[in-house]
Structure formats: structure tokens, C-alpha cells
Amino acid sequence: MHRFTGSDRALALLILALAGCGFLILVGPVIVVLVTSFTSSRALQFPPPGFTLQWYRELFDPARSAQIHIAAGNSLMVAVLTAVVATSLATAAALAITRSRAGWARVAEGGFMAPLVLPGIAFGLASLMFFSWLRQPPSLALLVAGHAMIAAPFALRTVGASAAGLDPALLESSAALGAGPWRTFRRVTLPLILPGVAAGAFLAFVSSLDNVPVSLFLASAQTDMLPIRMWGMMETALDVRVAAASGVLVAVAFVLLLAMDRAVGLARRMSG
Amino acid sequence: MDGVRVRYGQTLAVRDVTLGVEPGEMLALLGPSGCGKTTLLRTVAGFIRADAGRVLVDGNAIDHLPPGRRGVGIVFQSYALFPHMSAAENVAYGLEARRLPKAEIVRKVEAALAAVRMESFAERRPRALSGGQQQRVALARALAIEPSILLLDEPFAALDRSLRLDLQLEIKRIQRRFGVTAVLVTHDQDEAMSMSDRMAVMNAGRVEQVAPPAEVYDRPATAFVAGFVGTTNRLYGRVEAREGEDYRIRLDAGATVTAASPRGFAVGERVLVCARPEQLTLRDAGDADPAAFPARLRQSLPIGPATIHDLETGASEIKLHEARRGAPPPPGPVRIAILPGATPSIFPEGETA
Amino acid sequence: MTEFRRRHLLGAAMAGAALPFGGARAQGTTMTAAVYPGGWDEALRDVLAPRLREQGITVAFEPLFAVDQIAKARAARGNPPFDVFVLDPGPRVSGIDFGLFETFDPAKLSNLGQLPPGQADAQGAAVAAQVVGIAYNPTKVPKPKGWADLFKPEYVSKLGLTGFGTTFGTISLIEMAKALGGSVENMDPLFAELRRIRPSVAAVGQPAAMPGMFQQGQIDVMYTNTYTVTLLRSRGVNIDFAVPETGAAAFMTTMHIAKGSRNIDAAYKYIDAMISTPVQAALSQAPYFFVPVNKDVTPGADVPMRSISEIGNFVTHDWAKINPVRPQWIQRFNREMAG
């Protein structure tokens, strides 16, 4: 609605052009994957010689893709548990950090973010070494713990952003009205920071679902994980079901995203 | 402003408003929220493009100019001070954008801050200033660019009541001293009445009356204005006779009153008589004056030198304002008459407020 | 407050989570076998696992590449995450060096007679052969004659190079070194040539990415095994296998029992079933295309041999000699290519 002068118009055009390019860069590869998933060829191929739903049918076929379903189930379960664990830990920590004025809070915040900068393979290898040293065989619990370490910083960030906007007077008035800390958390704090918590849980979920390096070391025969299975399918045989599985993941996450956005305005709070 | 019209989707936010502001004058745009006053202000500022009509300054159209080239200074409701800049940097912003020499900027910033008595807070960030202080910095920032028009968008809405009056007086004083033409948008009639030279009362995208505050109060042009500015009692009735501009009206409440109006009403036409609380007077229940109508006194509240009487007649409520004389009468049946010499306004009955 | 809830939640979640993963422990024996991800994984699940179920053995497969198996078993320090390894010669020698295997008794294999002599020893048993040569796109480039051809300009710009990280990569690079006048002891001629062609090679790196690049036309020539070529062609990729003039190289994929395994009997039965004639026959067919080690099974059409007995005619390598120098080759390859 602003009217621009000549140089302003040039700048606005530049911004629009860059934003357009950025949009293409974001969306292009996803479109390539989705288009490829409908290819009528027997191997991943782009552009597809023709289109078919065959690979989705095959992917959903309980007999032919049983192992993918098991791996997907494992990955989903680990991702859900990771989201729950990481978000709970991060929510408590975020409340502590935002409500404390002490210097330790700044230091702790930095420390809690450290797992983000450790290369995944190094962390996976170190974890496996450590747990073997403790004579703990790879297990679901360890896998979730490893994933949660990587996911917690993301959750801490989003919850922290939400919690920073929390008026301490609300908590005090709740306490003054005779509510215990737990009731205050459940009835006042949680509803107010829910968008941040939901965004954090979503990021934790997604980061776990697509984790290769940590899963590679901490997964076991009983916890066959989807990204690792997909890696194998892709590498040797260019199996189109990999693209179809990705298409399903995008669709599911997309629906989840819209639903959550509708519910809590998720997108606005994706990060702090 | 010449026939300005702004359309938001299907709804007309501003309908063909033509409005002039005299140099050095402060004009208040008064109206309920959603009446189009802020839209009009933003059109003048250049944030909104009018669908029809023109905005002229000194006879020159400025519609084609971007906001920054219109010579318009704005004080926003939220102040809109740049939080990452100090008070002085905020004031300097518009001057830097005009590429003035550094020394001149420094001088003008100092002068503007001094004018609003904020010179000792020049290095403070907005976060470290109180609401009133932020308000003054915002004013200094708007004035520093020496605008031909100063636009004030509900500038006091976010302030404490006690602070408001002081600032209103101060802004008025500064505006006078700078001789800057100003437009004030507000929904607060007291603010509009105390600050403006003339006020434009808006309703549903239209300007209903433009006049000095006293005239708006005493001679509202429409029933809406009568209702929105000040308190009014609505009495319905029928025109019984006409003599020049004087009408004899038979009120539904059971009295016959005389009132003047430049508007022409036909004998027998239904009308609405709007009487201010101070234009009415209380009589004993036994009073036989045909110009008085019966009512029931519910309670009387002494407020300062006056007494407010809360009455009802039929289904409608009446507020009556009298100087305090001894003890108020006890609640119960009374009669109400229009004070001799009072000039209630008459409108056609269909005109809603 | 929150602590309580969290512990509660965590406990419940773990308890719930334990069910599906622990559910596999039904009656009979349960063992875990490492398996290459992708084609091998599917093949062994489809063909081998049902055979063992008949014997009351439930197999859980853990998809891991050879190097990952060694790394994981080593990190686990005698507490192996799986009972059986499947390895190529390079990692096999590493496994022997690190003492990751139980001593293997070939006599316990009822199908030992089906293997060519020497293919089962105190370390483990061969379960599949791999034949390595040159893969090319017949619609884009003429058939290469030998390893040296890859360094000619018409191939270089379409060549996908992988390093010494994989067994087939190592073997191919050694063969190239020989074709260029070098040997296992003297790889200098190879590295000199690699340095020369480095700027114009179409792709260098991750073996995992090569099939995708081949399919998408980024590269038209690479070195790989017959298994990959047949698999890709079966999926409609334009790819053919060329046997170099100096002969295709071959090596054995072997299985080993992990040291500390608690399912040694089941592990023997698993390996025994793997080399049995019906399993080998099924695995050599579409869609698996393994090169059988069983003398009674005929290899597929792409494999340049009529029976595993001809394995002696193929170029083979001594991994006990290669392994000690391989880290240096890897380093050197990295450095030459990163230039």
C-alpha cells in the first residue's frame, strides 16, 4: 500500500526476486521428490517417463513392504517418545531459565544448546562407546535418549521464546489464589506456553524422524529405523518406494502442520 | 480533503469526505471506533490510497507523494518509537532521512527535545522511558521534521487519565507555539473538546458536523452528534404548530414544549427533541404547568457543585443536571420541565443516533 | 510436580515401548544377524528367514554396512549386538585383526560339500561371490575394453570414481594401478593418473550416490559388481557390465559368528542354510541376483562364469597384504582428490 519512489521500487523488486528464488529453492527439491514418487519407471528417475500410483500401492502393501512398515512404526514410536521426553525436559528447563535472573541461567542456556554443534556421527559413536563401556546393549531407551539429546535444544529454543513472554504476575496471582505449583503449571503456565511447547515437540519429532547418524549407532536389529532402511533401498536399487515413503511423510507432516497451525498458531512460534 | 472515499473490500470506510483544516488550527476527528476517522488520517498520511477524491495541502494535491514526502508528522497511538534507538536517535531519524548536515541535525534534535522538555533523556532508550515520556519523544520526532501538518492518532489512549490532561495542555501549547496545523483523531469527546479549535464528528464514514466544540455541543447538527457529544435526553413528540423557526411540540410524555430549529418541520410530523441534562429542571409532582411532564425520581447524586438526578418517564431514562440547592427531593413522582431560554435541538424522528 | 509427571510419563512410555520390540521373543531360539541394507536385507528376509523358522529359529536382521558392523561390534567390546556378521574381504580381515569372530568349525556345516574347496575356514564361510568390473551406459559410451580405458578422455568426463572405502572400490583401483604399470606394492602410477584426471572426472565420492548419479546421467561409467548391474538393469536403468581384458576380479562375501554370541548353534544353522542349494538357487534368481557360492547353482546371465568352480580363473587379491596399507591409500586418495 505504500507508494514507492523509483529506487524504492527497484529495491522492492530485488527483494521480491530474491524471495521468489528462495521459495523455489525451498520447494523445488520437494516437488522433484513428489513427482518422482509417481514415476512409472522401475527405478528413481526424473523426469518420469510416465505416471502411476503403483509405488504407493506397493508401499502400502502389507506383504511386500512389511519391513518398511515395521521400520516406520519404530521410527514413529521413537520420534513420539523423543518429542515427549525432549519437550518435557526442555519445558522445565526453559521455565527455570526464563524465570531466573541469576547469571547461571545464561550459562546454562548456552550449555544446553551445545548438542546442536556436535557432529552427529561423532556423538553416535561416542554414545555407543560409552554405553558399551557401561555394558548397556543398544536399546529403545538409549535410542530415545540419544535422539532426545539432539532434539532438546530445538524444543528449548521454542519453549524459551514462549516462556519469555509469560507475565510472572499471572503465576503469582495463581499462587495467591491458593493454587499449588502443579495446578499453576497445568492451568496457567502450560496453556499460555502451549504454542511454544507444541512447536518444540514438532521440531523434536521431525528431527528424530529423520536422524541417520545417531540411529546408525544406537539402533539395533529390534529397532530398525526408517531413514536407515530408506538409505539402503535407495543406494543399491534406486527403489521408488523411497520417494513414495517420502511423499507419505510430507503429506502426513503437512496435515499435522495445518492441524497444529489451526489449533495453536504453531507456525508463528516455530522458533525463538 | 476533497471528496475522499476509501473502500475496504465491500465496505466504504470513508464516504466522500470533504474537510478543510485552516493553517495553525487543530482539528479533531471525533467518532466511535470504526467510524473511519483513523482511515481518513492514514489517507492524509499517505499509508492508504483513496479510491476517489484528493488530498490537498495549500491547494496542491499530495496524493501522488509517498508518506515521507508529504511533510506530515505523525504521532502514533502506540508511539512507534524505534526500540533500538535512543530518544535523540529517534528524533534524528527523520532529519537524517532528509540528509541534513550533521550539525544541523544535532541542533534540531536538541531543540525538539527541549520543546517537549525531554532534553535530559536524550540518550535513553524508549524502554527506559515512561509512557508520557515516550509520548513526548514521539511528538518531538514528529515535530522535528517541521511538518506542514501534524497528525495525532489517538495519542493519549495508552496513558493514565491523570497524565492525560497535563499532556493535552502541553501538546496544545506546543502546537500553538509552533503554529503547526494539526489533526487529532480521538474517540474521547473531552479530549476533542479541550484540545481542538474545531471538531469534525464522524459516523459510519461520514462527517456529520464540523464546528467549534461549543457549537457542536450547543447546536448539534444531527441526532447522532447530539448523542455522541455530551449527554442528551431524548424526548419524542409531534409538531403541533409552527411560528417561523419556533415549533410547539406535544411530547409523548405528556407535555407541550416550545423549541427553535432552522430545519423545516411540517405540522403533525413526528420529531425527536434532544435536551441536555442542564436544559431541564425539576418541578413538584403537583405542578400544573402544561410544559412539564410527569416522571419518577429514582435517585439524586451530588457531584461537586451540581446534583445529577436520575429519572424515568415511561420506558425512557432521563438525566437532569441542576445546581445544588439544599437537600435533594426524596425519590418519587416529580415533573420535569424545559428551562426557560434553553434551546433543545429537534430532529426528525427517523434520524437515529 | 513436573518432575513427578515426567518420571511417570517416561516410565509408562518405556513400559509401553518395550512391548513391540520384546515381542519377538517367542518360543524357540531367537538370533540376530547383521545384513547389508537394501537388496541383501530383502533377500535374506524373504528367502533365508522362512527356512530357519521351519527349524524353530527366529532371525532378527540388523541392516548394517560392513564397516558399521565392525565399528559397532568393536564399540560393544565383547558384547556383540548381533550373532552373525556378513562381510567383504577388507572388513573381514579387520574383524580377524580385532578378534571379533568366534573360531569357526566348517565341519558343522552339512552343506560344506556344496562349497568349492577353501571357501570355509576357521574364521567363517563364503556365502556369496562378487564379481567386479566396469559398468557403463551402452546408450551413451562405447563398451570399455579394460581398466586403462577409464583414463581416456572420452570416459574421464563421464567417470564416477569411488575411493578405497569399499571392497569393490579398492579392488578396482588396484586393478587400475596394475593396468597402469603399478602393483599393490607400488600404487604411484595410479595416483599420478588420478591427479591428472581429477579436474575433469564427472564425480568422486560416496559409493551410495553412484547408482543415482548413473541413473540421472551425471556419470556413464563406474566400477561395481555384477550384482548391482543386474539389479539396476532389472529396474530399467541403461547399464551393462564389461569384463576388463585383464579379467574380472572376484571376491567372496563371508559370514562369521560374533565373539561372545550366545546363539552359536543357531548361527551355524543360519550359515548352513544360507549356503544350501535351494536358498542359493533362489537367491541367484530375480529379483535378488546373488552370485552363488554353491557348486550346484548356475549363476545369472550377467555373471561371466557358469559355476562358482571357475572362481579360480578370476583375479583375486590378498587382503592380509592390502589391509595394512589401505589406511594410507585412503589418506592419499583423499589428499589427491581434494587437491
Place this chain on the structure above:
Amino acid sequence: MTENGVWRLALPLALAQMLFFVAPLLLLAATSFATDENLRAWSLRAWRDALGDDFNIASVINTLRLGALAVLATAVFAVPLALVHMAAGPTLRRVILIAAVLPLLTSVVVRTFAWIVILGREGVINATLQGLGITSAPVPLLQTEHGLILALTQIEMPLMLLPLLAALARIDPALLDASASLGGSLFRTLRKVVLPMALPGLIAGATLVFASAATAFISQGVIGGGRLNYLPAQVWQQAMVVFDWPLAAALAITLMGSVLVVAAALSLLGAKARHA
């Protein structure tokens, strides 16, 4: 809970990180000073190999450079996208937001294939360039640093875009009107008002992108290829192929240390931007 006791809420995460993150890390550090992974004897050999070698030093520099370039590239596109988002209506806003999180939803496995398709010799970009007659021969993109950075721009963009959007959402639209009414051009408004206020988000995003791009092992390997030399690949190769775990550990710690230094510098800058 009183203000004094509130720190206890941070305990669960702190303890979890001690056990599942710090402890393995310490073991990794110990391994780097050992002769082998069983920690039977101590030696500085791994560190001498890791730091006394020009090739590894070059890897460190390349890796940090890649992180910096990825930050730059994501910022170039994310800032305009965030600005358009700020100015857009609700529908376009939602579209941009969904695009912003899309890369998080595609598996890293398929994403690598997508980039082969896009960057390849016969890929989408080359086909477009040749189709438009801009180039006559295929431009090498796959397995070049440019190509890798382009791919990382997509992969890491959400980490830049999301904090930016959050930061811009906190800007009162009246500030932009104020700037415009004071005669600020679009450029001036962006430079003096929007960017300074978006800075905390920009720095948060830069930190995340830097850390993630510098350690993006799979993308570096597949899209970058063997001619580009980054530290994560060295770590992987030493650990998984050569089995020299002390060296792998030393390299991993070097990588982590150098990324941490940059991340710490950025966050210091961020704290300054917040308080300045």
C-alpha cells in the same frame, strides 16, 4: 515455586545431558588421548596426526568456510522471504511458512537424490540453462562447492527462516509507518529499523545454520563429493573405514571445538544485539 527454587526445574535436563551427552563426550575426549579405543595407554599421537597435518588443517578451514558460506546464502534468501512474509496477507503468509518447514519434512535420504536430479549434468538446472540458450555445454554443479552451498541453502533454510520470522513478527507495523512518514525510504527503513530489530533472529539463525551446515556429513559427501574436503568425512573415514578411533575422536573434537568457537562468538554478538 519460589524464584530461588526455580533452578531445580533445569535439573532433569541438566542430568540427562550429563549422562547422555557430556559423559560420552568425555569418553570421546579420553579416547583421543589414548593409543587405542580400549584406553590401555596414553599418547598424544592422535592429536599430533590431527593438528600437525596441513591436510586436516585445510579440512578445518574448508569446513568453517562452508558453514560461513551457508549462513550467507541462507540469509540472502531468508531475509527477503521473511520481509515478504511480513508484508503479505494471511494466505501468502501461510504458504511461505509451509515452504519454510518443508525441507524439514523430506528425508535426508531422498533429498540427496533430489539434488542429484537438480544439479546433475543432465539435471533440471542445466536443462533450463541450455534450453534458454544461456549455456551450450553442461555447467558442472554437482560435486562443486557452489552446488553444495545451493543444496545446503535449501536444507538449512528453515533454521534461518524460522527465527527470522519470529523476530520480525515482534516488530510493531506502526514502526514502519513511522519511518515512512518521517521520510525514510524503503532502503532506509529496512537498514535502520527492520534489520536492527531482526538481528537477534538473524544471529540465532546464523548459529544454527553454521553448526548444522558444518556438520552436514551426508550432504557434504553426496552432493559435495570427494574432491571437496570437509572434516566430518574425515571423522567418518577414520572411525568407520580406517578404524583409527583416537584420531577420529581427535578430529571430532577439533570439529566440535571450532564450530563451538564460532557459535559462541555469534551468540555473544546476539547478546550484544539484544542489549545494545
